[in-house]
Structures are given as C-alpha cells and as structure tokens.
Amino acid sequence: MGAIDIINVTKSFGDTPVLKNINLNIKDGEFLILVGPSGCGKSTLMNTVAGLEDVTSGQINIAGRDVTNLSPKNRDIAMVFQSYALYPTMDVRRNISFGLEMRKVPKKERNQTVDRIADLLQISHLLDRKPSQLSGGQRQRVAMGRALARSPKVFLLDEPLSNLDAKLRVEMRMEIKKMHKRLGTTIIYVTHDQIEAMTLADRIAVLSEGIVQQFGTPYEIYNDPANRFVADFMGSPAMNFIECDIEDGRLIVETDGQDYKFEVPDRDVLQKSGLKRVVLGLRPEMITEAKPDQKRQFTQEISMLVEETEPMGADTMVTGLWNSTEIQGRVSPEAGHAAKLNDKHTLLHVDTSKAVFFHLETGERVR
Amino acid sequence: MSHTFANGFNAGRAFIYATLVFFALLYISPLYIILTTSFKDIEEIRSGNLLALPDEPTLYAWIKAWGSACTGSDCNGLAPFFWNSIRIVIPAVLISTIIGALNGYVLAQWRFRGSDMLFGALLFGCFIPFQVILLPMSILLGKMGLANTISGLVMVHVIYGIAFTTLFFRNYYVAIPSDLTKAAKLDGAGFFSIFTNVFLPMSTPIFVVTIIWQFTQIWNDFLFGVVYSGSGTQPITVALNNLVNTSVGGKEYNVDMAAAVIAALPTLLVYVVAGKYFVKGLTAGAVKG
Incomplete structure (x- = not known):
C-alpha cells in the first residue's frame, strides 16, 4: 500500500550537488529514519519525496505509482514540520481539518474526523484555541493531528521532536512509536539525533554529503557499520x-x-x-x-x-x-x-x- | 542635576518636558490659526488678533468653501472636486493594494529564478521622481484614450503605487516561515486558496499600513492631478490651488483656510481611525506561529 521506491535520485542546487544517486526501497508500513549531520541532504531528500522540491534526475514511486512529477497534494502524503507550521490564524479544529476542507470533504465528516483524532491525541480540550495559545508539546500534537487527519499512505516527519525539551522528547518519541504500531502507515522520519534513530527505526539510512552511507536495521548500523563515518556517527559516546x-x-x-x-x-x-x-x-x-x-x-x-x-x-x-x-x-x-x-x-x-x-x-x- | 524634587522629578527632566511642550505648541500653532481663522468672518480677520479665538464663530467660510467658492471660472465650491478625489482614491488604493499583496506573496513565498532581481527592479520604482514620467505618461494616456479622465488618473496612481505596496507586502510576508506554505500545499491548497486562507487572515496590520500610505499619497497628490486631469476631473488638491489663486474682490482668508481643512480632512480621519495599526504594522514584522 504505502511502499516507497527512491530510484537513482539526484538533486543539485545550481552547480552544487545535494543528493547523489540515492536508491532506497521502503517497504509498506516500514518506519524509515533518515539520519545524518546537518547539511547532509536528509531534509532535501524528504522534500523530494513530499514533492516540495523537484528531483534533478531519478524517479520516486509511492505505492507502485510514479509520483516524480506529481504535485505534493496528489501524492497522498502528510508531513509534520520541525517548526510545526500551524496556521496561526486558524483554531486547532480548523488546523486539523484544513486538509480535508481543501479536499472537499463534507463538514459533518470533517468534524467527526477531527473529534476522533483529537480524542486519539488527547487534545479535545484545545480544539477552540489558536496555536499561539498552546505550549510546545501541544503544538506538536496538533501538528501530528493535522497529518493524521487525512489518513495518508505515507507520513513524513521532519525533525518533529527537536523543538521539545528533553523529557517531553522522550515521551513523544514513545508515542510516535506506539502510533506507528497501531496505524501501520509507512513513515519517513528525518533526524540528526542518533538515539531517536536507533530507538524508532525499522531501518535507518545514514546520509552524509548527499550519499547513503549505509541502509540497514539499527542492529546492522550499530554493530556492522559500512564505514568509519557511520561507526562514528551512530552511538553515544562515540566509537x-x-x-x-x-x-x-x-x-x-x-x-x-x-x-x-x-x-x-x-x-x-x-x-x-x-x-x-x-x-x-x-x-x-x-x-x-x-x-x-x-x-x-x-x-x-x-x-x-x-x-x-x-x-x-x-x-x-x-x-x-x-x-x-x-x-x-x-x-x-x-x-x-x-x-x-x-x-x-x-x-x-x-x-x-x-x-x-x-x-x-x-x-x-x-x- | 542633583536638584531632585520631592515627587521624583529633577531639573533636567523638567527642561526636557518644557522643550517638548514648546515644540509641540510650535508645531500645532499653524493648525490652530487655520482653524480659528476659518471660523471668523472677514471683518474680524482684518481687524483682530491672528491668535485670538473667534468672537462670533460662523460657518459662513466652510459653507462657501464647500458649495459656492470660485475655482477659476466655476463657482461651485470644492464639493465636486472632493467627489472627484474620492472617485480617484478609492479604486486606486484598492487596486494597488491588492496587486501589491499578490506581488508580495509571490516574491516572498513562491520564489522563482530571478524573483529577487525582479523585486530589486520593482524597488527601483520607489525612487523614480514624478517629473521624469510626466511626458511619457501623458503620451501613453493620450494613446489609450484616457487623457483627462478619472480612469487615467487611477491608472497612473496604481502604477506608481505598486512599487511601494509590493515592498510593504513582500517584507511582511518574507518574515512568515515558508513551512506554512509547504504545509498548505501538502494539505491540498493551491496558490489562491493558500493566499486567501492562510496569508490574508494574518495581513490586517500590513493592509492598514499600505492603505494609509496609498490613501495619503494619492489624496495629497498635486502634480499628477494638475497634469493629467481635465476641467471636470480635477482632484481636490488642484481645486484648492485654484480656489486660493482666484480672487474676486478681496482675499477671503477664512474661506481659504476652511477649504484647506476640507482638503486635508480625509487623510486626518484615516490616521485617527487606523493610526494605531500604522505604528503596529510598521514595527511588528514577524507573525509568530
């Protein structure tokens, strides 16, 4: 259903190559983590999957369908941004239902969906608030809720926890893992935090300088690193x-x-x-x-x-x-x-x- | 500096306030003289003290300035020209503001190759002096059949205003994180629905700033008004000039003053009504998510 194939994807900004011949096959329902130091191209890779950036060459398939030239809204994906990117003038209810509204879902159905998701994320009491009236953790939940509302084939999460304090981050990490178990939707998750990568992933792709250094299970990545970069990056304190x-x-x-x-x-x-x-x-x-x-x-x-x-x-x-x-x-x-x-x-x-x-x-x- | 008063004031502070009050009075004195003079009759102006309050306040000058003062050969007062100005200002402000908002939205959130260059070129429009374009513009208006018309003046003001309105909106929208646009794209919203659903609702302050700016500029414009208008389409600034320069018999200072206030009233009103947004909008650039 939500398998993703990234085939020979290359991306350059002008003369600067950012992604060099990326090949990844993500199975349906898999939790994939893209990890690497800042500037390694992991966010760019996610944006190309989302359709927010064009690829220079290569192909991206979602659920067996070539989406390389489709606009973001036609790819059946949802994304959680590092900055949450909640619509500041809309209340929480409308933030969550906006995607459904744009897709012409009837109002009654929209409200049912919002109520169900608010229940799931325990934010029912916040539905009438504006994003500015929410704490960091609450905003994070609303951003998750907005992604969940459309029941997409794939979730893309771009460093969703990096703006939270350490304790909340561990809590939300656990919740995301539970949610993935329950929903079984394919997830691509970008992080620079190798602990997040180890704890959450089914498989990890370690990126550096636009190249996939290694693609494997957390166990493989940790115990059988492909090169010194991967060995050094994964594990704290370092090898x-x-x-x-x-x-x-x-x-x-x-x-x-x-x-x-x-x-x-x-x-x-x-x-x-x-x-x-x-x-x-x-x-x-x-x-x-x-x-x-x-x-x-x-x-x-x-x-x-x-x-x-x-x-x-x-x-x-x-x-x-x-x-x-x-x-x-x-x-x-x-x-x-x-x-x-x-x-x-x-x-x-x-x-x-x-x-x-x-x-x-x-x-x-x-x- | 050690002469501290019991209530916490000291001599230095008192000096500062005295200076401020002095300059405030100095700045407001012309307005005071204009207003008091406009309520006096001509006899009192000739004989009385310039600074005195009117003995017998009268609306004679205001009524005459509005309805029957002579501007050149017509003697219908400022009223027809006031409505001319309204008919020029409202469409010109609205059109230039809407175009500026869309331009700013594109230049800030939908970057394309060369968009920064285009913005730079647009900015250049802010620095072109009015006089430079007088002749080419009048040729253009003539060829378009818009010479001496209200629509022609509206067009000139819209074109001239776009540089400023684009600048305002672009700088406002550039502070809004691009993630918002991305999120809305993923939610399935298109170019215009992102604009109307996400950007417009948070644009009140910048709309107010732009509208005040454009309203003041266009209402107060004299040069374009005097060059591109015909006899029936002159804006109020041109009519005021004619009124003051037309003397049948003696100079009626009270009528001139009343006419000046009538001509300035709408901009004053706009500032009073929307002034607090003006400061807010100019200083508060960022909208926090």
Whole structure:
C-alpha cells in the first residue's frame, strides 16, 4: 500500500550537488529514519519525496505509482514540520481539518474526523484555541493531528521532536512509536539525533554529503557499520578509533607503557588484506572493568592509565591513551571511582569480539 | 542635576518636558490659526488678533468653501472636486493594494529564478521622481484614450503605487516561515486558496499600513492631478490651488483656510481611525506561529 521506491535520485542546487544517486526501497508500513549531520541532504531528500522540491534526475514511486512529477497534494502524503507550521490564524479544529476542507470533504465528516483524532491525541480540550495559545508539546500534537487527519499512505516527519525539551522528547518519541504500531502507515522520519534513530527505526539510512552511507536495521548500523563515518556517527559516546599495526593478524596496542596483542575474530581477513596498519573501531562498552571470571576468547585484560573520569549515572566513562589516541571505556560507577583513587592505573577488560576495522585513508571497512 | 524634587522629578527632566511642550505648541500653532481663522468672518480677520479665538464663530467660510467658492471660472465650491478625489482614491488604493499583496506573496513565498532581481527592479520604482514620467505618461494616456479622465488618473496612481505596496507586502510576508506554505500545499491548497486562507487572515496590520500610505499619497497628490486631469476631473488638491489663486474682490482668508481643512480632512480621519495599526504594522514584522 504505502511502499516507497527512491530510484537513482539526484538533486543539485545550481552547480552544487545535494543528493547523489540515492536508491532506497521502503517497504509498506516500514518506519524509515533518515539520519545524518546537518547539511547532509536528509531534509532535501524528504522534500523530494513530499514533492516540495523537484528531483534533478531519478524517479520516486509511492505505492507502485510514479509520483516524480506529481504535485505534493496528489501524492497522498502528510508531513509534520520541525517548526510545526500551524496556521496561526486558524483554531486547532480548523488546523486539523484544513486538509480535508481543501479536499472537499463534507463538514459533518470533517468534524467527526477531527473529534476522533483529537480524542486519539488527547487534545479535545484545545480544539477552540489558536496555536499561539498552546505550549510546545501541544503544538506538536496538533501538528501530528493535522497529518493524521487525512489518513495518508505515507507520513513524513521532519525533525518533529527537536523543538521539545528533553523529557517531553522522550515521551513523544514513545508515542510516535506506539502510533506507528497501531496505524501501520509507512513513515519517513528525518533526524540528526542518533538515539531517536536507533530507538524508532525499522531501518535507518545514514546520509552524509548527499550519499547513503549505509541502509540497514539499527542492529546492522550499530554493530556492522559500512564505514568509519557511520561507526562514528551512530552511538553515544562515540566509537573509539585507534590506529594499530597488524602483526600476524593481531593488533598491537600500546597503553600504560605496555604492548598488547589483541586477538580478533576477523584474523584471517586482516591477514589476507595485506595491510600493515589499520584503524581499529571499538565501542566504549567493549572496554569495561576487569572481572576475574570473564576471560573468554577475544578478551584481554589490560592496565590503562585513566586520565579522566566522567560519571554518567548508570556508568562512568574513563579516558586513557591507546597508541597515543584518546579512547573511552565504560565502567561501573564503583570501578570509575576506584580508578580515580587507585593511582589511576586501572585493570580493564577489553572485548574485541565485535571489533571492526577501517582503511587508514578511505575509512572503508576492511572485510 | 542633583536638584531632585520631592515627587521624583529633577531639573533636567523638567527642561526636557518644557522643550517638548514648546515644540509641540510650535508645531500645532499653524493648525490652530487655520482653524480659528476659518471660523471668523472677514471683518474680524482684518481687524483682530491672528491668535485670538473667534468672537462670533460662523460657518459662513466652510459653507462657501464647500458649495459656492470660485475655482477659476466655476463657482461651485470644492464639493465636486472632493467627489472627484474620492472617485480617484478609492479604486486606486484598492487596486494597488491588492496587486501589491499578490506581488508580495509571490516574491516572498513562491520564489522563482530571478524573483529577487525582479523585486530589486520593482524597488527601483520607489525612487523614480514624478517629473521624469510626466511626458511619457501623458503620451501613453493620450494613446489609450484616457487623457483627462478619472480612469487615467487611477491608472497612473496604481502604477506608481505598486512599487511601494509590493515592498510593504513582500517584507511582511518574507518574515512568515515558508513551512506554512509547504504545509498548505501538502494539505491540498493551491496558490489562491493558500493566499486567501492562510496569508490574508494574518495581513490586517500590513493592509492598514499600505492603505494609509496609498490613501495619503494619492489624496495629497498635486502634480499628477494638475497634469493629467481635465476641467471636470480635477482632484481636490488642484481645486484648492485654484480656489486660493482666484480672487474676486478681496482675499477671503477664512474661506481659504476652511477649504484647506476640507482638503486635508480625509487623510486626518484615516490616521485617527487606523493610526494605531500604522505604528503596529510598521514595527511588528514577524507573525509568530
């Protein structure tokens, strides 16, 4: 019903290419997140799907129908804007029903729809207010309501939560996820917040410089990043990147005056690649406090000079130097506290079973 | 500066207020003299004090200025010319304002290649002196068969006003986030329904500003009026000039003064009625969603 195919889409503003040959297939009912740093082209891509911007070349299909040259109103989509873009002179009721009014839906039916949606979003008591009389969270709900009113094939959400405070953002995030479960409508959701991306998406497309760097499930994106950019962008605190020499398929890491040889599952890959040096990518949660009974394959106990500790509540981040590069590990608060007292030389447990490797120059994965 | 009075005033502040009051009086004194003179009879003007209030206030000068004073060879007062001005001003203001609103809406919300250049070129129209276009415009009006007609004057004022009205509306609408237009497009609204449903309802302040501006400009215009009108289509400013310059017997200052006030009254009225919007509209650019 609401599948979207984005085929070879290119977009340039004058001589500046913004989207370079984008190919994405979004299944019916899928929750797709477009994520990337600002200026990566994610909003432009969404606007081309909405029909608010023309594509320079390529094709966009919605529900199997070529909509590339259709105007926005004929694409059967609804959009929620970052600024909400509520009509300031209309009350909430008319804001929600305006799309139906423009589509010549009879008044009685319009009112029924508005009442149903207001009920759903718990904004029934606000129907007679003007947008200026609403709080940020309420405006957000009205903007959602306006999108829901027409029951479109596809929802486009352009950073819908970025103007809300942190607590409300988490709440609304949950509500959007529930709503998607209930309605089952295809959603494209633009954000620069990688946590939003991880928590909401069925699949994530990571964009940078107008190119889809990776398109996959949150699990794939997080654990099997296509390149250094994706690995760096997704995850907070960010993945550690350490340049290492390779010796016999093992990685040499120097820290606290001692050399360690890390065993990794991809030993033969490293050997076959013929590379002498590589960038090791290791998430902070793979570097934890040492526990005596944790010894397994692909783990290593090391001593690190902890230069800085950052308590985050549930965990404490510890910073040290590996091969003269700053890295962060994630330890329990107790271990973090001990590291501070204990002359700062701390025993850590390093799990390299999920380590990934990147080429020094290109940043592509070594596979 | 340390001479603080018990009620919080000090000498510096008192000086400021005194100066303000002095200049306020200075500025209002011509109006005072015009009004008092217009209610005096001619004898009292000749003999009395310029600043004195009228001894026996009379409407004689007003009635004469309105109905029977001579402007050149006619002696029907200002009344016919007042209606001429009304017939010029109302269509000219409405047409130029509506065109300006649409222009501004397009230039701010429906950008196209070269729209900023076009806006720049339109702005240039604000700086063209009236005198430059007198001759070419009169040729054009003659060729169109509109010479010496009310419609001709309306056209001249509309064309001349578009630069200003477009500027006002464009600058007002450019502050409105383009997301609103996008949202309305997605809601299925077209060019005109977005204008009427979304933009017009939030345009009251800028409409008031534009209407006041255009009304004042066109009502007070003398040059176009004197050049492009015929004997029966002169606006009130031209008639006032004729009235003051026509002397049958002695100069009737009281009639001249009454005529001047009659000619100025509509613009005064517009300011009084809509003045608060004028300031609001000029200062408040942004409409918050």
